[in-house]
Amino acid sequence: MKQSKTIFKTLKFVYCSSKRTVILIAIFTFLLGLIVPINTYIWSKFINVLFSSYESNVIPKxxxxxxxxxxxxxxxxxxxxxNKYLKDMLTDHLNLKITESILNKQNGMTMSQFDNPKIYNKINKINTEGLSRSISVTNNLILLLQNIVSFIGTAVILVTYNPILLILLCFVFIPILAIDIKISTGLYEIYNERIEKLRLVTCLKDLMLRYENIKEIKIYNMGSFLLNRITDTYKKYLNQDKVIRKCNMKKQIWGEIGEYISKFCFTLYVIIDGITKQKDIGTIILYINTIDILMQNIGDIEFVLSEMYDDNLYMESVFDFLEEPMQHREGKKKLENINSIELKDIYFKYPNTEKYILENINLKLYKEKSYLLVGENGAGKTTLVKILCGLYEPTSGEIYINGENIKKYDLESYRKRIGVVFQDFIHFPLSVEDNIKLGNIDDYENDDSFNKMAELVGVDDIVNKLPEGYKTQLQNEWMDGTELSIGQWQKIAIARGLFSNGSVLIMDEPTASLDSLAENEIFQCIKTTLNKQISIIISHRYSMAQIVDKIIVISNNTIAEEGQFTELIRKGGKFYKYYSVQADRYKKGKYDE
Known part of the structure; x- marks a missing residue:
């Protein structure tokens, strides 16, 4: 039942990719299937005419x-x-359809769904098997239709001779189909068992080929170790596959031997019966060819059905992924501006875990105010930012925007009001201009804002040294590509965050990869933008502590203390300890010089 549902879904999916192409393929395939019995019948007539050459007017006939x-x-x-042209075009349409469906689905899923390793296993199946299996299902359906039409047309000829032969022919292939289905099921179970380890191998291969990783791999001589890890996995599966394939081959050989024995018996019966009943040579050849064509049709149908069964096992993964619940929030209200954010009794733990990362978070943030989030590694600072960005919903507690519950607002309009510079920001393999303007797709053509932000952060100094200016392709992995330093990439990421022109600007370790001079430039840049929106900075460098309006200290997964710089220093609590340790280190460095 599940298999038939998957076949129907696949058919619908393929049909929707290009309706006109699918209809034309079906018509042409039907006609190709019809040609086979017609051709067989005409050839039998030709042989009869040929063997009656003693008659007059035989040449014209x-x-x-x-x-x-x-x-x-x-x-x-x-x-x-x-048909070949149409199938090639359908493959392209199908590739587009699968890519579009998967990426649209991915865009609509929540961050919490991506914390589940099973999602990555599904995505890996789709990436490695999705397109090829969809095409395989399509080709098999075409082959199935052609063989069914050919079978029906040819079966009509055999039924006029001996209908029992037709029934026996069909029964011959039932054991072969059962063997193939059992083999397909076993292979799919093995694939599922290996999927995560194979995904790790693929990840390691990609990691070894990434430009930014090559230097570290060479310095630490990791190449041989990683290569051995990859090849050991492949060799292990290679040895297992050798045993499995030998076993499957033996089963298939015995099945096909039975098929050839049956074919021999049926052919012998037709010859003996034809000679006994003194049938025309053309008629005897017609029935022999009919049996041969029918066995080929039934064999192809059996093969197609077993292949479709195999393909459908993999296609189930595609549809399981596409049927994952989409991100949904009831709120429809559009958000034009964010003047205040309040977090009330927020608790949060990641999916499938028991430990709370944030506990009892109560916080109010206001427009034209700046905040510095500090705390030890793993305290929950970045998680708090992800919740503020709407990437995760709190496990419990409420968030209020401009005094109203965030659930009343449309999530997309809320995110448009936020600009973020993550610590692990994306290095897009695009131009400098694209890397910055992707921060605000809706305002992509606003060159004035773009130029202003690029100049403010110091990107223009970088661009002046590039061959094509802002149009320069970034990353060495591409033709005419240029690689930037980590600090230069950091400036581009900050410019992207500023170009978003959001009501909230969040920067996670914005100067982590910058030298002292560049850090000072960014420091001055941030200083000029702090009071234009709600500004939140996460940093282990406390040089900004004296210019923000409030410092928030996260410790043991909750807010340990908050206040202005002088207030927290005077208090002598957590922040005083953090600041003193860093200040002493700088003083010691000066003294040593």
Whole structure:
């Protein structure tokens, strides 16, 4: 039942990718299937005419039949070429459809769904098998239709001779189909068992080929270790596959031996029966060819069904992923601006874990105010930012925007009001201009804002040294690509965050990869933008502590203290300890010089 549902879903999916192409393929395939029995029947007539050459006017009859056969050849050739063209076009349409469906689905999923390793296993199956299996299902459906049409047309000929033979022919292939289905099921179970380890191997291969990783791999001589890890996995599975394939091969050989024995018996029966009943030579050849074609049709149908069963096992993963619940929030209210954010009794733990990362968070943030989030590694600072960005919903507690519950607002309009510079920001393999303007797709053509932000952060100094200016392709992995330093990438990421022109600007370790001079430039840049929106900075460098309006200290997964710089220093609590340790280190460095 599940298999038939998957076949129907696949058919619908393929049909929706290009309706016109699918309909034309179905028509041409039907005609190709019809040509086979017609051609077989005409050839039998040709042989009968040939063996009656003693009759008068036999030459015109032979020529007429040959012209018919020639016409069939031409029609068959044209249909085959047209079908190949259409199948190639359908493959392209299908590739587009799968890519579009998967990426749209991915865009609509929540961050919490991506914390589940099973999602990555599904994505890996789709990436490695999705397109090829969809195409395989399509090709098999075409082959199935062609063989069914051919089978029906040819079966009509055999039924007029001996209907029992037709029934026996069909029964011969039932054991072969059962063997193939059992083999397919076993192979799919093995694939599922290996999927995570194979995904790790693929990840390691990609990691070894990334430009930014090559230097570290060479310095630490990791190449041989990683290569051995990859090849050991492949060799282990290679040895297992050798045993499995030998076993499957033996089963298939015995099944096909039974098929050939049956074919021999049926052919012998037709010859003996034809001679006994003194049938025309053309008629005997017609029935022999009919049995041969029917066995080929049934064999192809059996093969197609077993292949479709195999393909459907993999296609289930595609549809399981596409049927994952989409991100949904009831709120429809559009958000034009964010003047205040309040977090009330917020608790949070990641999916499938028991430990709370944030506990009892109560916080109010206001427009034209700046905040510095500090705390030890793993205290929950970045998690808090992710919740503020709407990437995660709190496990419990409420968030209020401008005094109203965030659930009343449309999530997309809320996110548009936020600009973020993550610590692990994306290095897009695009131009400098694209890397910055992707911060605000809706305002992509606003060159004035773009130029202002690029100049403010100091990106223009970087660009002046690049061959194509802002149009320069970044990353060495591409033709005419240019690689930037980590600090230069950091400036581009900050410019992207500023270009978003959001009501909230969040920067996670914005100067982590910058030298002292560049850090000072960014420091001055941030200083000029702090009071234009709600500004939140996460940093282990406390040089900004004296210019923000409030410092928030996260410790043991909750807010340990908050206040202005002088207030927290005077208090002598957590922040005083952090600041003193860093200040002493700088003083010691000065003294040592």
């Amino acid at each position: 032979l020529v007429f039949v040959l012209i018919l056969i020639w016409c069939l050849w031409i029609v068959q050739m044209i249909l085959q070429k047209a």
